[in-house]
Amino acid sequence: MTIAESLAAAVDEEFYRFTYGDLSPGETAAAHYEREGWRDLRDPNPWFSTRAYVERYPDVERAGIAPLFHYLQTGRGEGRVAEPSQHAEAFRTRLTGGRRFIDAAHAEAAAAIELEFDAEFYLATYPDVAAALLDPLQHFVEQGWREGRDPNAFFSTKGYAEVNPDVVQAGMNPFHHYLVAGRAEGRPVRPDVGFRYEILAQLPTVAQRLAWTPPIPKWQVGDAGQLRRATGMMIRSGRRRLHVSVSHDDYTATVGGLQLSLLREADTFECRGVDHVHLYPARPLLFTDSDDADPITGVLVNGLRAGLFPASTVAEVAAGVADKPGEWTQRSLSIHSALGHNTPALVKILRAFRLERGFFWVHDFASACAGHNLLRNDVEFCGAPPPESVACTICTYGQRRRQQVADHRRLFESVGLTVVAPARVTLETWIAVNALPIEATLVHPHCRLVPREAPPPDVRERPLRIGYLGLPNPHKGWPIFRELVFRFGREHGIEFHHLGKAPQRGLPIVFTEVDAVKERPDAMAAAVEDLELDAVVIWSMCAETFCLVAYEAVAGGAMVVAPEKRGNLTQMVRDTGQGLVLDDERALFDFFESGRVFELARDKREVRYFSLEYSKMTADLVGTQWE
């Protein structure tokens, strides 16, 4: 055998080209090695290190022949040792991005799934993998799939295993199976059980929900002296009018639709020279606090934080302040939420302020049930059936319901309350589900749409833009939007957008950060307009009391796609004509599948723009009586 023949058989073309990228296309690796490669101490294949051979056997170098040839011709017979190339490892793992797999099947699986594996999603979803500095693909292939972890946002490892038990029996990685066989075979990818199944599987009990908010540490709680000093500094002398508001949290600390509304209410009172005291529970519970007779209550005075105090202390100090001669000849009250409050303790505070009447705002249906949006087990609008019904028996909120209704009854029986709903349909629902003594009812919307001129949009060829606005919550319809993205997000000429505070990883969704603040309350509407969203899907599960995002979408020129019987959401779409109402989820998917959704494109319809004119909430209602 000639040198050339011998080397042609033993030099690994693929290894050599991979390791030394400078070979001309016309030359073989064996020829290059024979001519000059070995002189540069290049390795001819993974199992032979040229350098190690010549260092160990200097006579080979002196002989001036290619070390590999020497080894094959004589060295091997003489018992000389060949050491593996230092480049062997890199060559072996070249297909798996530098990952080392002990098991060849793992390497094969990794190579097959790498293209569709979403490492960013994996690390974001499983922080333990990220924290351990593990390679996400390697982790998934070697153990992650056995632990039921998902390789991307689209594929459910557990779901595929469940509907394809033969794959499990064969011990195969479900995602690998899906990519190399299941997809082509048209296999189901998950149980056809709908997103509500997951919500139910993870449904917390009331006790668990209560445990989410830990008790307030003692050192944070002030005494009567501190509250007196604080109020003394914060209350403006000479003001004759006082407004007390009550809600479920500190509206200056958290940002949301309700909190912005309360800020407007407070600012308006401030402008009118009205002293303003706001009461909120230090523990922001999702229920009235019937367990603690003297819960810690937060106090804001004219927008400044006075501190946290036992409710009884607030009542004691309020009585002293309210008794001051010549102060506050006019008093008003708005209750935006009683959640987190112990209502008998709250009533004592209101009495101390000499408040006997006020406004009760309908922001939710917490006065009718411990499930404040009347979603039985968080999955279906229930309309508050009789508490002894089977629906309430099997509902996670059922047991707590009687207590919460009783707590509200105490409040309504102690204070004369006018119920204010932001929409007619909301008031009707509230009346239907409550049997509380009320003084009167009012409808006062949080905002109005005022038509405005806007330049015609720059109409270019572009995909249809479908948006979701706000937090990705199930009861606001995020799972349905996600399902639309699953089905129509990768082709079909539709571009999905999410406008909110934080992106959801792993999905083909264009994210735009939008954070509505006091200074820019219409940021969402402006973003809808800037992005030229054609339609916004608001697939709420509950009866919306108002649904500000629907107004924001419409203000920005988008059409709203909404389900039937969702309170003011459905009503406003009908009233404005800026959108359409569909019967159910099947109708929604048909609407996309059939292509009718493209009729919502801005260039296929007259685009109307609106300004949002916000209400001043309670300030609108009491102001007129004083002027």
Place this chain on the structure above:
Amino acid sequence: MKVRCFSSFTFSYLNRARVLFHSLKRFAPHWTRVALITDKPPPGLEFPREDDPFDEIVYAEDLPIPNFASWIFKHDVIEACTAVKGPFSADACSTGADAVVYLDPDTCLFAPLDPVERILESSSILLTPHIAAPEREFYAILDNEMGSLRTGTYNLGFCAFRTDGEGARFARWWADRLLAFCYDDIPAGLFVDQRWCDLVPAIFDGVAILRDPGYNVASWNLSNRRVSMRPDGSFAINGVPLRFWHFTKLGEIADVMTKRYAKDNFQVYEIWNWYRRQVHEATDPEVPAGYWAYDRYRNGARIERSHRLAYRADPKLQLAYPDPFAAGASSFFESQVLDAAG
């Protein structure tokens, strides 16, 4: 109508029975609720508890069953709990009740069973079929239609009969058959008490087959039953009231079968999740897992199924060892152990 309602169970199913009997107390408060227990209380168990909803507790060993020890030894736990339904039913015909209703311990009422009483005014025997509508899909035919062919057309998680006339005649016949042939032996055409009842419409007059989808809802008929909630907070199955659910095989098998057929009918999962919580809350930690008093020889050794089958098959063994639970010299246990040793 004076109704004697009973369920047959062991202490391992006490938790489920509690859930059922609470539902009976709520939806059929005028019925007499009897717990038929084929077991002995495990050590340390406080039973009955003060809040237990049983009006009467009957132990199987107190039923008129000749040579009880010998008889029960021939049965595994499911066979035994099913077989005792027969003698109890026959006996119940002479207690002054107008009708007897049986419900499996893993059923639960969601509405009153008044229509059952009305049907028994004009019929003598009432049965519910496993499935009341044809299947369409391949796997549903295998699971549900062929399953019914193997185990019986009617699900005996429920049955009701009058204590007079044909009803009483049925009870006597059923008791006789179950005392002698209540075995899980599908190749021989037997599946505990169920296959026997395939004969009932042929043998007896006044048999009503209740095909109302609101009764005996279970994984095997969910493919044709859809749950919805009505505005008054009651549940409906295909538009009619949900009367009772059969929560068969609580656990992973039930989950898989339920998901396969309930699909996105999420109300099904709400009902199941609630049931799981109820059973969990009704569980006594004093009952050891898999406990059954008749599961062991008196020396504590577990009774092999092969021992039961050998004893069942050979009348000579039954005569030679009238108390097969005994251990020690010249006992059936010893004979089996010696046999095995060869």
